[in-house]
Amino acid sequence: MKAVCWMGTEKMTVETVPDPKILNPRDAIVRITSTCICGSDLHLYNGLMPTMEQGDIMGHEFMGEVVEIGAGVDREKLKVGDRVVVPFTIACGRCFFCQQELWSCCDNSNPNYWIAEKLMGYSPAGLFGYTHMLGGYAGGQAQYARVPFADVGPLRIPAGIPDEQVVFLSDIFPTGYMGAENCNIKPGDTVAIWGCGPVGQFAIRSAFILGAERVIAIDRFDYRLQLAEEGGAETINYAGVDDVVQLLKDMTGNIGPDACIDAVGMEAHYTGPMWAIDRTKQALKLQPDRPGVLRQVIMACRKGGTVSVPGVYGGFIDKMPMGAYVNKALTMKTGQTHMMRYMKPLLELIQGGKIDPSFVVSHRVPIDKAPEMYKAFRDKQDHCTKVVLDPWANAAAA
Amino acid sequence: MSEAARIHLRNAQGRRLHRTATAFRWGALITGGALTLIGLSKRSKSGVAIATAGGLLSFAGAKAGVRQREMIARSSILLNCTPEQAYQFWSNFENLPLFMRHLESVTLTGENRSRWTAIGPLGKRVRWDAEIAFDRKDDVIAWRSLPDSEIYIDGIVKFRNAPANRGTIITVVVVYQPPAGAIGGTLARILGKDPSFMMRQDLRRMKALIETGEIPTVEGQSHGPRSGVAAVARVINPDDPIKGEGKLSDIARARRRVS
Numbered sequence: 197m198k199a200v201c202w203m204g205t206e207k208m209t210v211e212t213v214p215d216p217k218i219l220n221p222r223d224a225i226v227r228i229t230s231t232c233i234c235g236s237d238l239h240l241y242n243g244l245m246p247t248m249e250q251g252d253i254m255g256h257e258f259m260g261e262v263v264e265i266g267a268g269v270d271r272e273k274l275k276v277g278d279r280v281v282v283p284f285t286i287a288c289g290r291c292f293f294c295q296q297e298l299w300s301c302c303d304n305s306n307p308n309y310w311i312a313e314k315l316m317g318y319s320p321a322g323l324f325g326y327t328h329m330l331g332g333y334a335g336g337q338a339q340y341a342r343v344p345f346a347d348v349g350p351l352r353i354p355a356g357i358p359d360e361q362v363v364f365l366s367d368i369f370p371t372g373y374m375g376a377e378n379c380n381i382k383p384g385d386t387v388a389i390w391g392c393g394p395v396g397q398f399a400i401r402s403a404f405i406l407g408a409e410r411v412i413a414i415d416r417f418d419y420r421l422q423l424a425e426e427g428g429a430e431t432i433n434y435a436g437v438d439d440v441v442q443l444l445k446d447m448t449g450n451i452g453p454d455a456c457i458d459a460v461g462m463e464a465h466y467t468g469p470m471w472a473i474d475r476t477k478q479a480l481k482l483q484p485d486r487p488g489v490l491r492q493v494i495m496a497c498r499k500g501g502t503v504s505v506p507g508v509y510g511g512f513i514d515k516m517p518m519g520a521y522v523n524k525a526l527t528m529k530t531g532q533t534h535m536m537r538y539m540k541p542l543l544e545l546i547q548g549g550k551i552d553p554s555f556v557v558s559h560r561v562p563i564d565k566a567p568e569m570y571k572a573f574r575d576k577q578d579h580c581t582k583v584v585l586d587p588w589a590n591a592a593a594a
Numbered sequence: 595m596s597e598a599a600r601i602h603l604r605n606a607q608g609r610r611l612h613r614t615a616t617a618f619r620w621g622a623l624i625t626g627g628a629l630t631l632i633g634l635s636k637r638s639k640s641g642v643a644i645a646t647a648g649g650l651l652s653f654a655g656a657k658a659g660v661r662q663r664e665m666i667a668r669s670s671i672l673l674n675c676t677p678e679q680a681y682q683f684w685s686n687f688e689n690l691p692l693f694m695r696h697l698e699s700v701t702l703t704g705e706n707r708s709r710w711t712a713i714g715p716l717g718k719r720v721r722w723d724a725e726i727a728f729d730r731k732d733d734v735i736a737w738r739s740l741p742d743s744e745i746y747i748d749g750i751v752k753f754r755n756a757p758a759n760r761g762t763i764i765t766v767v768v769v770y771q772p773p774a775g776a777i778g779g780t781l782a783r784i785l786g787k788d789p790s791f792m793m794r795q796d797l798r799r800m801k802a803l804i805e806t807g808e809i810p811t812v813e814g815q816s817h818g819p820r821s822g823v824a825a826v827a828r829v830i831n832p833d834d835p836i837k838g839e840g841k842l843s844d845i846a847r848a849r850r851r852v853s
Contacts, residue, residue: 201818211818219815220808251818268807288806291674292760304802307810310795322810334815342815345806 198587199253199338200566205243208254208567216334216342221268224346226282230359231258231336233566233583234284234367235393236508238574239463240326244484245510247311247329255337256284256324257366259359265346273347280350282343283535284367286322286333289348300532305345306331315511320532337566339587351539360554360584361546364398368582369553370538372398372459375506376406378529379455386410386448388496389429390489391459392420394556394582395506399457400427401551412447414440416465419579423555434467441496452498461507464489470515477514484511494521505530556582562589601668601767605790622655665772665782667789670765671797674805677753677762681732683804684751684764693799693809696784696792707740714780720745745781746771766793 201211216225234257239245259281265274274280287294287302294302302321306312309319311329322344325335334342343350353362372395379387387403389396392415403411404427413424414432421431430447434440445452465471466488477483490505494517497503503526521528545551558581561569569583626648633645673680683689687708691697698711698719706726713719722743728736728750736750749768756763770785772778786792802809 197816199816199818203818209818213816213818216816217814219811219813222806222808249820249824251820253817288802288810290805291801292672295674304806305810307812309798310791331810332812334812334817338816344810 197339198563199334200255200563200585201250202240202248202252202254203250206241206571208241208570210564210566211251213253213338216340218264218266219342220344221266222345222347223266224262224269224274224343224350225264226258226260226280226336226341226343226350227263228258228260228336228339228341228587230260230363231255231338231563231585231587232363232366232368233257233337233569233573233585235395235573236461237325238570239461239508239510241570241574242463244462244478245327246484247308247327247332249328249332252325252328252332253334253338254325255335255341256326257363257368258282258324258336258341259353259363259366260341262346262350263340270347274350274352278350279353279355281353281362281365281539282324282336282341283349283351283365283370283533283539284324285349285532285535286324286331286344287348287536288345294348297534297537298531299534299536301534308332323532337563337585337587339563349536351543353543357546358554360557361552362543363584364394364553364556364582365539365542365546367533367535368394368556369398369542370535371395371506371533372400373402373405373538373542374531374533375399375457375459375504376402376408378504378506378531379403379406379408379457379502380527380529381406381408381455383407384409385454386412387455387457388412388414388444388453388493389424389457389459390414390464390493391457391461391507392417392424392431393459396420396457396459397423397427397556397581398553399459399506400424400429403457404428405545405550412444412453417576420581423581426555440492444496448498452496452501454498455502455504456493456497458489458493458503458505458507460489461505462486462509464507466492474514483514485509485513487513487516491515491517494524494526497524497526499524499526501526503528506533557584559583561585563587597767598668598670601666601790605666619655622651626650626652626655665770665785665789666767667770667785667793668765668767669790669793669797670763671794671801672756672761672763673801674761677732677755680753680762680764680804681735683800684753685729685735687737693803694796695799708737712781712784714784718780720777720780720784722747744773744777764797766797768793 197215198210199213201209203209240248262276262278285300286305287299288304291303300321306319306322308328312319322331322333324333376399385408387408389399392413400411400413411429413429414434415421416433416435421433424431437443462485464486474486478486493503558579563585566585572578572580573583629648630645633641633648687700690700696712698713701709703709709723711719711721722745723740724737725740727738734752738748739746747770751766753762753764772781799809
């Protein structure tokens with residue numbers, strides 16, 4: 197089959213690899229019909245996440261048809277022929293954490309948990325198409341994928357809804373939604389969201405669904421801010437602003453936003469001297485993460501407010517404004533998305549016509565074009581917001 | 595001090611004592627050897643005295659022989675099942691190789707007796723017989739190697755209810771006394787630098803098996819071309835047991851299959 201493989205920093209290639217096999221009783225094999233490139237894949241593309249290995253298959257946002265299931269899969273929950281969206285976190289469904297609905301903290305799905313334990317104390321769940329520290333599971337930017345614990349994660353999708361409307365249930369829609377839900381939104385609240393990439397876009401719309409009065413979106417690309425405005429947000433292009441924190445205070449009667457979302461993560465862009473310092477430290481591997489947005493989010497949030505971090509961080513940060521965090525009595529909520537908590541209710545929102553997630557798609561291309569799309573997505577060329585790959589389309593015909 | 599903390603401390607002291615003993619041994623051998631040479635080269639009465647002292651010191655160093663240190667592994671884990679289920683699983687020792695990576699087999703040989711085979715790097719095997727020393731249903735099992743075994747291994751596993759119906763916490767303590775020589779060397783290599791780490795890995799596999807019915811794995815999945823360096827590292831990985839004939843060619847083949 198064809199698969200997008202990580203062959204080194206900024207080196208993605210489409211390789212022909214063996215088709216996946218069932219390895220454990222609760223595995224299923226899915227024939228993939230749509231698969232996407234995620235912003236968090238760019239951290240791997242840029243070589244910033246440790247424990248990747250040459251030849252790893254990328255991708256954690258995919259859907260398709262079940263073509264084979266193992267002997268241990270609960271037939272009530274999954275059958276051959278089912279059309280499913282596969283969540284990016286892998287969960288066993290039986291451990292203490294799964295039973296608390298902390299699905300992304302599953303205790304049993306990461307075979308390389310000990311590497312994560314060294315870095316983080318405990319290991320989160322395994323993920324598709326990510327680092328070996330998080331399991332090293334082969335990903336879904338391919339024609340087929342092996343899905344472990346297949347009777348827990350995959351969500352059955354009824355016929356009649358196009359792929360583009362439901363494929364983002366695999367990650368970014370629930371991730372944006374959980375980012376907004378973590379804000380503990382109350383009537384009248386103002387939510388400020390840093391980053392208008394796909395997760396930010398879904399966080400904007402989810403914040404309104406959850407009852408926010410105002411959403412203020414911050415980015416530096418006008419085409420993304422345009423999309424945010426279409427979602428109902430007020431926007432700030434920080435590239436033309438001296439002091440984002442002061443501007444937010446001015447926009448909110450000096451109170452500040454009730455909740456702030458960092459939908460950017462470890463590769464943030466910002467201005468000022470700290471940008472140059474952090475960029476240099478990251479290049480020299482002195483600091484894996486570039487935390488400019490996280491610092492700003494903590495400074496900007498109103499007293500007693502909530503900071504929600506769906507953005508991805510990999511390791512350690514410097515100059516965390518802990519004094520502001522403590523003295524302003526802030527709450528921070530984070531986590532990889534507890535996917536299985538959100539997929540079904542969000543599918544119902546889509547079916548009810550409350551939201552059509554396909555608004556975020558900017559590019560639909562055959563899988564063979566994946567390598568160039570990684571570059572375009574990272575460099576924000578050609579107004580790239582979200583890339584959907586067709587694993588079966590013929591590149592020559594496209 | 596908690597039992598866990600005591601064992602940590604004892605292992606650390608053991609490592610220190612072992613290092614000190616090794617240093618003494620080599621120090622005595624080298625100094626004694628040097629004194630002997632100096633004494634012999636003097637060809638005088640004092641030379642003979644120096645050579646004799648050197649010889650005695652060398653002898654003491656050689657005789658001191660560093661006794662293999664005792665190693666203790668201790669780990670505990672929360673299982674999402676009742677103590678009865680956990681006890682039932684563990685009390686059948688033939689289940690242990692399902693999750694203990696370095697155990698090739700445990701065969702019951704009598705009512706309370708069993709034959710254990712562990713497998714080390716390069717397919718080297720260590721065998722011993724064990725008997726159940728103490729057994730209280732749904733609570734505790736203790737076992738020990740038989741007195742005439744080449745290896746001394748005592749183990750105990752305790753099952754207790756976690757609070758608020760959160761399942762069962764099992765705690766396992768195993769004490770290993772590797773003998774000198776090849777068998778002790780193989781056992782020491784199996785246990786590695788941190789026997790508790792190995793135990794923790796085994797218990798994680800047991801947890802997955804009991805809770806989900808399988809042990810998570812990515813071995814054998816599809817991938818693109820790997821780099822040559824990684825392939826070599828995988829083939830020569832000294833920590834990996836290979837359940838096969840133990841010939842180098844088998845190991846290379848098995849590792850290629852895995853990668």
